Amino acid sequence: xxxxxxxxxxxxxxxxxxxxxVRALAPALGLxxxxxxxxxxxxxxxxxxxxxxxxLALPARILAQAEAAGLTEILAPCAACYNRLSTARDTLExxxxxxxxxxxxxxxxxxxxxxxxxILEVLDRFSDVIPGxxxxxxxxxxxxxxxxxxxxxxxxxxxDRAEDPRSMDRLMAAAxxxxxxxxxxxxxxxxxxxxxxxxxxxxxxxxxxxxAVKHGAEAIVVACPMCQSNLDMRRPEINAHxxxxxxxxVLFITQALGxxxxxxxxxxxxxxxxxxxxxTPAAV
Amino acid sequence: xxxxxxxxxxCGENIGATVDCAxxxxxxxxxxxxxxxxxxxxxxxxxxxxxxxxAIKEHNLTGVVVAACSPRMHEPTFRNAxxxxxxxxxxxxxxxxxxxxxWVHEKVDATTDKAADxxxxxxxxxxxxxxxxxxxxxxxxxxxxxxxxxxxxxxxxDIANAGHKVVLVEKSPSIGGHMSxxxxxxxxxxxxQCILTPRMVEAARHPNITLMTYAELxxxxxxxxxxxxxxxxxxxxxxxxxxxxxxxxxxxxxQKKIPDEFNEGLGKRSAIYVPFPxxxxxxxxxxxxNCTFYxxxxxxxxxxxxxxxxxxxxxxxxxxxLDVGAIVLATGFKVMRxxxxxxxxxxxxxxxxxxxxxxxxxxxxxxTLGAMKRPSDGKAPETIVFVACSGSRxxxxxxxxxxxxxxxxTAKHAMLYKHKMHHGKAYVFYMDIRSGGxxxxxxxxxxxxxxxxxxxxxRVSRIYEEDGQLIVKGADTLLGGEPVEIKADMxxxxxxxxxxxxxxxxAQKLHVSYDPYHFFAESHPKLKPVETNTAGIYLAGACxxxxxxxxxxxxxxxxxxxxxxxxxxxxxxREPVVAVVNRLPAPTFSxxxxxxxxxxxxxxxxxxxxxxxxxxxxLIKTLAKVNAGLCQGCGTCVSTCRxxxxxxxxxxxxxxxxxxxxx
Numbered sequence: 001x002x003x004x005x006x007x008x009x010x011x012x013x014x015x016x017x018x019x020x021x022v023r024a025l026a027p028a029l030g031l032x033x034x035x036x037x038x039x040x041x042x043x044x045x046x047x048x049x050x051x052x053x054x055x056l057a058l059p060a061r062i063l064a065q066a067e068a069a070g071l072t073e074i075l076a077p078c079a080a081c082y083n084r085l086s087t088a089r090d091t092l093e094x095x096x097x098x099x100x101x102x103x104x105x106x107x108x109x110x111x112x113x114x115x116x117x118x119i120l121e122v123l124d125r126f127s128d129v130i131p132g133x134x135x136x137x138x139x140x141x142x143x144x145x146x147x148x149x150x151x152x153x154x155x156x157x158x159x160d161r162a163e164d165p166r167s168m169d170r171l172m173a174a175a176x177x178x179x180x181x182x183x184x185x186x187x188x189x190x191x192x193x194x195x196x197x198x199x200x201x202x203x204x205x206x207x208x209x210x211x212a213v214k215h216g217a218e219a220i221v222v223a224c225p226m227c228q229s230n231l232d233m234r235r236p237e238i239n240a241h242x243x244x245x246x247x248x249x250v251l252f253i254t255q256a257l258g259x260x261x262x263x264x265x266x267x268x269x270x271x272x273x274x275x276x277x278x279x280t281p282a283a284v
Numbered sequence: 285x286x287x288x289x290x291x292x293x294x295c296g297e298n299i300g301a302t303v304d305c306a307x308x309x310x311x312x313x314x315x316x317x318x319x320x321x322x323x324x325x326x327x328x329x330x331x332x333x334x335x336x337x338x339a340i341k342e343h344n345l346t347g348v349v350v351a352a353c354s355p356r357m358h359e360p361t362f363r364n365a366x367x368x369x370x371x372x373x374x375x376x377x378x379x380x381x382x383x384x385x386x387w388v389h390e391k392v393d394a395t396t397d398k399a400a401d402x403x404x405x406x407x408x409x410x411x412x413x414x415x416x417x418x419x420x421x422x423x424x425x426x427x428x429x430x431x432x433x434x435x436x437x438x439x440x441x442d443i444a445n446a447g448h449k450v451v452l453v454e455k456s457p458s459i460g461g462h463m464s465x466x467x468x469x470x471x472x473x474x475x476x477q478c479i480l481t482p483r484m485v486e487a488a489r490h491p492n493i494t495l496m497t498y499a500e501l502x503x504x505x506x507x508x509x510x511x512x513x514x515x516x517x518x519x520x521x522x523x524x525x526x527x528x529x530x531x532x533x534x535x536x537x538x539q540k541k542i543p544d545e546f547n548e549g550l551g552k553r554s555a556i557y558v559p560f561p562x563x564x565x566x567x568x569x570x571x572x573x574n575c576t577f578y579x580x581x582x583x584x585x586x587x588x589x590x591x592x593x594x595x596x597x598x599x600x601x602x603x604x605x606l607d608v609g610a611i612v613l614a615t616g617f618k619v620m621r622x623x624x625x626x627x628x629x630x631x632x633x634x635x636x637x638x639x640x641x642x643x644x645x646x647x648x649x650x651x652t653l654g655a656m657k658r659p660s661d662g663k664a665p666e667t668i669v670f671v672a673c674s675g676s677r678x679x680x681x682x683x684x685x686x687x688x689x690x691x692x693x694t695a696k697h698a699m700l701y702k703h704k705m706h707h708g709k710a711y712v713f714y715m716d717i718r719s720g721g722x723x724x725x726x727x728x729x730x731x732x733x734x735x736x737x738x739x740x741x742x743r744v745s746r747i748y749e750e751d752g753q754l755i756v757k758g759a760d761t762l763l764g765g766e767p768v769e770i771k772a773d774m775x776x777x778x779x780x781x782x783x784x785x786x787x788x789x790x791a792q793k794l795h796v797s798y799d800p801y802h803f804f805a806e807s808h809p810k811l812k813p814v815e816t817n818t819a820g821i822y823l824a825g826a827c828x829x830x831x832x833x834x835x836x837x838x839x840x841x842x843x844x845x846x847x848x849x850x851x852x853x854x855x856x857x858r859e860p861v862v863a864v865v866n867r868l869p870a871p872t873f874s875x876x877x878x879x880x881x882x883x884x885x886x887x888x889x890x891x892x893x894x895x896x897x898x899x900x901x902x903l904i905k906t907l908a909k910v911n912a913g914l915c916q917g918c919g920t921c922v923s924t925c926r927x928x929x930x931x932x933x934x935x936x937x938x939x940x941x942x943x944x945x946x947x
Contacts, residue, residue, distance in 0.1 A: 155680070163746075164626030181632070183748035183755075211750075 003122065004071035004114070005033035006062060008081035009041055014233075015078070015225035017269025021254035022077050022119065024267045028133065028258075029126050036066045036074060044080035045192040048087075056098070057105045059088035064108035077119045077254075079149035079224035080191075083157070085116045090156045118150055119223050119253065120167045121159060130174050135262040137176025142219050142256070143212035144168040144179050147227040148188045162186070168253055172221055175260035182215035184208045189230040202237035205230045209238055209246050219277075220250045228252060232274045249277040286317040286411045289345040290403055291336055293327035293352035295382055300325070302386035304396045308351070312403050317411055319343050328358050333365040340369035347371075347410035351379040351403045372415035374860070374934055379406040401947065408946040412939045418857040419912050423509035424609035425851045428453065430501055430790075431614035433461020434480060434833060435825025435840045437487045439612045442844030444492035448851050451606055452487060453515055454497045456545075458563035459484050461616055465546060465640060467647035467654070469833060470696045471727035477562060477649060484564040498569055502603060504794055505889070508820030509609045509856045510913065519599040521556075521570040526594035529566035533586035533595065534558065542574045544651075548641040550659055551651035556586045560649065570595075610820050610847040613804055614840065615790065617826035620675045620779040624682060628674065628747045628777060634660035635754060635774045636747060638674075639693055642776045646700045656704045658774045665708065665773035668701055669756045670694045671744050672714040675780035683780050683801060688830040690778035691718045695728045697776060698737040710737045711770055713744050713758050721832070740768060747775055781830035796821055804828050814843040822846050861934050862915040863890075863922060865908050875929035878906040882921035882930060890914035891921065 011019035026033050039062050048055035062085060066074050076082040092099040093112045103109055123130070146165045154162035163186065169179035187208055190201030209231055212220050222228045231238075232250040239245055250273070258268040270277045292309045294300030309323040320343045324332050327350055336348060348371065350362045355378040363373035379402045389395040425448050429440045432454030440452040452459065463469075464484075466476035488495050496515060503514040537554035544551040546559040555575040556568050576583035577597065587595040619640050630636050635658045637645070648654040658665050672694050675682030691714070698710040717739070719725040731737045742765075744758040756770045783802035791798040796816045797805040804827050807815035814822050824840035825831055831839070850856075865876050873896050883891040894909035908930070910921075921930045922937070931937060 161626055183750065214750075 001030060001125075002032045002034055003117075004036055004066050004069070004074035006036045006039055006042075006066075006074045006076045006081060006085070008039075008076060008078040010078050010080075010225040010229075014229050015252075017255065017272045018077055018225055018228070018252050020267065020269040021252055021258050022075075024263050025254050025258050025261070028261055028263065029123075029129065031122070031126075033075070034069070034071060036062060036071065037069050038065060042076075042081045042084040044084045048084070053102065053105065055084070056088050056091060056102050059085045060092060060102045060110050061106045061108065063089060063112070063114050064103075064106060064110045066114045067111060068108070071114060073115045073117055075117055075119065075122050077223070078226075079118065079147055080226060082116060082118045083149040086157055089114070089116060118159065120150070120171065123171055123253065123257065124167055127170065127174060130171070130257070130261075134174070134176055134260045136260055138172070138256050138260040139176050140178070140218040141180050141216050142172050142177045142221050143182045143215060143217035144172055144185065145208065145212070145220050145222050145227060145231075146185050147222065147224045148186055148191075149224060149226075151186055168221060168223060171253060172256065175257050177221075177256070177260075180212075180215045180217050182211055182217065184211050189227045191226050191230070194226075194230055194234060198234065198237055199241075201230050201234055202241040205234055206238040206241045209235075209248060210242055210244065213246055213248055217248060219256070220248060221253050221256050222250060223253050235275050247275060249273060249275050251277055286347060287319045287343060287345050288317050288347040288349060288407055288410055289320040289336070289339045289343060290315075290318055290322075290349045290351060290407065291327050291332075291339075292321070292323040292381070292399075292403070293332070293350065294323065294325045295327075295353055295386075296325065299352070299381050299386040299399075302389060302391045302395055303381060303399045305399075307396055308381075308399045308403065311400050312407075315404050315407050318407055320345065327352050328361055333361070336362065336365050337369040340366065340371055345371065346375065347407075347413060348376040349379055349403060349406045349410055350376065351381045351399065351406070353378075353382040354380050354384075374416040375410065375413050377406050377410050377413070379403045404946055405943045408942045409939050412936070412942050413934065416860040416933055419860050419862065420855050420857055421507075421509055421913050422855050423851060423853060424511075424607045425449065426451065426606070426608050427610045427612060427847050427851075428501075428511070428513050428606065428608040429612045429614060431461070431616055431825070431827065432456075432459030432487075432495075432497065433614060433616045433825065433836075434463040434483070435614035435616065435827075435836045436461070436612070437483050438837050438840035439614055439822075439824050439844045439847075440487055440493050441483065441490065442841050443612075443847050443851075444487075444490045446844070446848040446851070447492070448848065449492050449494070450490075451494045451496060451515075451608065453499050453501065454495075455500045456559065457498045457520070457557075457567075457569045458559045458565070459487065459495065459497060460560075460562075460564065462640070463833060464560065464562070465548070465647070466643045467650070468696065468700060470692045471721070471723040473696070473699070475648075477647075481562045481564075484562070488564045495565065496604075497565060499604075501790065501793065504611075507914065507916075508818075508858075509850070511608045511611060511820065513606045513608055513611070515604045515606060517602040517604055518569075519596075519601050520567065521572070521596050521599050522567060523594045523596055523599075524565070524567050526592045527567045527590075528592055528594075529558075529568075530591065531558075531568075532589045532591060534568060536585050536589040538583065538585060539574060539576050542571065547644045547651045548638075550637075550641055550644050562649075570597075610822065610850050611794070612822045612824055612840075612843045612847060613790075613794070613796065613816070613827055614824040614843075615784050615787065615827040617781050617830065618784050620682065620782050625674060625777070627745065628671070628775070629749070629754075630777060633747070633749055633754060633775075634658075635665075636777065637774070638777050638779045639690065639697065642697050643693075646697070646704075654704075656701060656708075663773065664705060665701075666705075667709045667770065667772045667774075668698075668705075668711070669744075669754075669770055669772040669775045670698055670710070670712045670778065671756075671775065672712060672778045673743075674777035676778075677715060678780075683782065685801065685830070686718060687778070687781040688718070689781060689832045691716075692721070692724060692727065692832065694776075694778050695719070695731040695737070699731045699735050702731075702735040702737060710735075711756075711772075712737060712739045713742055713756075714739060715741070715743070721834070742768065781826065784827060787827065794818065794821055814839055814846055820850065858913075859917070860912075861917040861932060862912045863910045863917065863919070863930050863932050865910060866929050866931065871904075873905050874907050875927040876907045876925075877927055877929075878908065879926065880908060881924045881926065882908050885920045885924040887918065887920065888914050888916050890916075 043058035822843035
């Protein structure tokens with residue numbers, strides 16, 4: 001199965017391990033990733049608060065590039081990219097006049113033929129084959145954390161149940177994990193305030209980490225680079241804020257699945273985490 | 285030679301502002317066959333009608349065209365006027381200048397031209413109209429009431445008290461409906477059971493009322509005054525005549541852990557059961573899905589214990605056919621019970637319940653005997669939160685309409701809680717307080733001011749459990765959008781009122797319209813609130829829209845009055861707009877060749893076979909014949925007839941072609 005691939009900037013930077021793990025998992029599932037040629041930044045997190053047209057033109061160009069390359073679907077593993085691309089596609093579809101205006105700006109046609117999918121949607125398609133590929137079950141209690149960008153706004157994304165998503169829980173259960181019922185599956189982690197208001201992020205992400213631990217989770221599984229970096233990289237600030245010493249690792253779903261499918265931890269980029277991800281297959 | 289009068293109405297500004305009515309009247313005068321053409325501001329008014337009547341006499345008119353609004357409202361008005369002037373009413377037609385012209389076009393010359401065209405078309409039709417006589421049909425003076433809640437009970441009692449027979453059909457084992465589940469009622473806080481149960485008994489004992497509980501409508505045929513209803517009496521597995529209602533079977537039934545519908549799943553019942561102690565009739569039914577005998581073939585304890593030998597394990601459903609003249613639909617509502625609101629943890633946390641469940645908790649006859657105990661561990665909730673508009677007025681995830689009763693019952697719930705838990709804290713999250721109704725707003729103020737219920741204007745975003753408590757996160761939008769977090773022991777969601785399950789199927793069985801939310805549609809939102817679009821079928825209560833008890837009772841009495849009105853006559857007249865098979869002199873008899881394609885096409889089973897026999901009794905020809913009583917004038921037979929032998933009276937092929945050819 002061939003699919004367009006849009007890594008976006010965070011997968012080439014702070015979340016390289018997400019890119020690595022997606023690319024490590026893909027061949028095992030028979031998924032061929034075709035890079036969107038000459039892609040650009042999607043505009044998150046700042047374009048849409050500054051300039052409406054810019055916020056549409058940036059993702060529109062990505063869509064146009066994909067169309068030109070004959071792609072019909074783009075996998076955007078980063079939740080922010082997924083959200084911005086989907087929103088732009090939806091806005092342009094509903095407002096043809098605006099679409100013509102944006103086309104003039106990017107000097108390329110955008111017909112809206114390309115669909116945007118997130119990593120959970122793509123993995124879900126392999127839900128039949130995944131159980132058969134599990135060689136080292138991820139036998140841990142996990143808290144599946146979806147964050148806010150994967151499911152909202154539901155009218156645009158039309159993905160899973162916005163207030164109580166289940167797709168990642170199903171996938172993790174298939175990988176041999178025990179997904180826990182917990183409270184903050186879709187709470188905001190503080191996102192891009194990581195740099196400017198670290199105190200706020202410590203507070204918001206702190207609640208999430210604390211609740212996951214309280215509900216018995218041994219690992220937090222995510223599908224968003226922003227969530228991962230806030231829960232992982234800001235752990236010292238979180239622990240200082242909570243007055244706790246939480247060592248719970250934060251894994252991308254692709255890393256957790258990859259481990260369960262017997263892929264090497266380093267190939268999945270687990271060594272890049274700030275909070276050591278001791279979920280090596282050996283520990284299972 | 286036709287002598288047709290055309291009367292163009294301005295309908296105030298409705299037509300007059302867009303169409304030049306004077307000009308229309310003027311150019312209509314030149315249409316061949318028209319001898320009189322005038323315009324007037326309000327043709328439906330008394331002076332307008334008088335104008336028509338006088339013109340008929342003065343100009344010796346043979347036909348009338350009223351160019352005004354849709355015939356839906358005023359065709360009967362003008363046909364009556366025409367009849368009073370001595371002309372057959374079916375020689376009067378309406379050209380719809382309002383809905384078909386002035387309301388949908390701008391004020392340009394073409395609009396006026398179109399109005400003149402519409403009139404010209406109608407003039408052509410009237411030229412081909414023939415006098416028709418209304419069809420007379422007898423009336424069966426027995427009513428069928430579907431639904432045994434307060435709406436059905438009230439309608440049945442009123443019809444019965446007017447001296448007519450009523451069959452009251454209820455699908456559950458007892459009448460009483462949702463009202464029997466309520467604890468107290470707003471705005472007086474009188475006990476629901478205390479005011480309802482005497483009515484239930486009255487209905488059961490009334491000599492004019494036949495009660496059919498545990499029964500459902502299977503099929504309905506016929507038309508106003510002459511319906512034939514088939515009712516499925518579901519097997520109770522019990523000989524009702526022998527059963528004394530002693531309850532021995534219930535006491536001895538070994539299967540006792542079935543979630544109790546009457547207590548909204550908060551209590552348990554046995555497999556043979558009566559829904560509640562005051563049930564009418566007080567005769568048990570066996571729940572076959574949960575009965576040990578039906579599951580494993582062994583048990584029959586109830587049969588052994590029954591002192592009168594009333595248990596019948598082999599009893600089958602029974603189909604009963606009834607002739608009835610009118611039907612009152614009173615099938616009620618349900619409350620939204622989906623997992624549409626996972627953010628409120630509904631279905632996940634035992635202590636997040638809906639309004640109907642709270643009624644059972646607060647009721648003296650409920651699973652806690654009225655004591656405030658939360659479902660999870662029986663602890664008395666020290667803090668309780670009520671969330672209004674759970675699903676109502678929510679375009680994104682629920683229903684867009686206001687469920688109407690929730691503001692009042694939420695105030696009542698909070699008040700009942702405070703009356704039982706003086707030191708407890710009650711919070712209500714609300715959007716607006718909609719308490720229109722006699723003594724309603726005073727009631728809400730009483731909850732706030734006297735009973736110290738804390739009202740917070742804002743929505744709840746999330747409810748989750750932490751350390752055995754429910755954390756309710758919301759916003760107080762009156763104080764600058766401050767976030768609010770309340771640690772509660774129990775949460776009550778005022779979930780949206782929805783149409784009863786199966787409403788759509790029932791509406792289709794009855795040929796009654798329904799709205800997008802499956803509530804049954806009234807014939808006119810203002811002037812025909814208890815009628816449906818199907819003559820002889822009336823509406824009462826929450827099957828039409830969310831309603832409280834006073835409104836339901838008023839509407840039920842309204843529906844009953846309509847039925848009594850219908851039954852006050854011995855026969856009804858029906859519009860003669862029905863299909864007829866043409867008849868010609870012998871030896872042709874008719875163009876009909878007896879293929880009976882029309883019979884298979886007719887949705888109302890109105891086509892019969894008619895045999896033409898010679899004097900010696902030999903069969904000459906078999907023709908189709910329309911039963912005018914059953915025919916609804918839909919015209920399906922006309923379009924399927926290969927020999928053009930069938931026509932709709934008043935809408936014959938000839939008339940329609942004449943209309944088209946004039947354009």
